[in-house]
Amino acid sequence: MTNNDATPDVVAFDELADRLVELGGGSHPSELHGILCGTFAAGSQPGVEAWFRQVSGLLDDQELDSRFQDLLMHLYQGTWQKLNQSDFSIALLLPDDDEALEQRTEALGYWCQGFLSGFGEVIGDKPLSQEVEGVLGDFSEIAQIQPEADDSDESERFFMEVSEFVRMALITLFSEVATPERSTERDTKTIH
Template sequence: MTNSDATFDVVAFDELADRLVEMGGGSHPSELHGILCGTFAAGSQPGVETWFRQVSGLLDNEELDNEELDSRFQDLLTKMYQGTLQQLDQSDFSIALLLPDDDALEQRTEALGYWCQGFLSGFGEVIGSKTLSEEVEGVLSDFSEIAQIQPEADNSDESERFFIEVSEFVRMALITVFSEVTAQEKTKKGGKKTIH
């Protein structure tokens, strides 16, 4: 469930959080990962430069592609982009949500809400008015509810179990949406081929 479980070299939550603070805030690490996952799940692979510009818009239009920018931040964004895409393309259920590992349950719950919020934003921006299956519509509705979650300072075992169940649901739902939309896109492209 955490970023340390992934096979690919992905970004550490704390490292990205630190860099975002240094850049002046404006976004949450989980939200950024959610946006990226939503973009990919909607069938778009915009490229790293476009990803830089998208993040730039969230960080009060800091120029992310100029020479003055700390290259470590660009490296993190590149690693996030490539690692996330690789995980989704593997189709082995290895994708991990970018959530804090060791923080209190309240912070992790809040991060999950940010992730869902980011996913809906990234997905909605790309998918436009395309027709979606009932299952995908249901996932988007569930994500919308999770995005509104109000974390409470409750670290009981029951709350921990509930968080794990919900975050695992979100992770598997991401895989479902990505797989379904990708399959639809491949079918559409395949349907345009002419048979000689």
């Protein structure tokens, strides 16, 4: 997760990337985190074993060794915990801020692509609010981003704004779709 967030890393981007390379690639760390977040945001908590099977399927049904399973378990549990905290501390699993902007931008696109995949698989044909549909449309556009080798201050600022938008949209989608009763409780409390 990015170092610009004040929260400790659930799983280090580089550690997950290294393990994926050892297994022959086939997926991107940000994409995996996006899939997991999308699954949770759509209202599903499939369990760690189902998560292992899903990742194995993405890696051409490779057997996941215990070290990789531990890493995935920490990602699963840490992401679930952060999403359920009311302090907005969830961070996107992206390369560190000292990596090239091009690499971070590409990872953000993969994260959004993964989110849409995980969310869509769970939500199916359920009706969604116009606001949720709008956010999913924004994520779809971000998923198609074509990173350029441009490390200007303006590009950096734009990346930070877009990644913060995605992070806050994740929190909003999770509270509105996965835990609508929590959103209703908040609304009721504000009325009084």
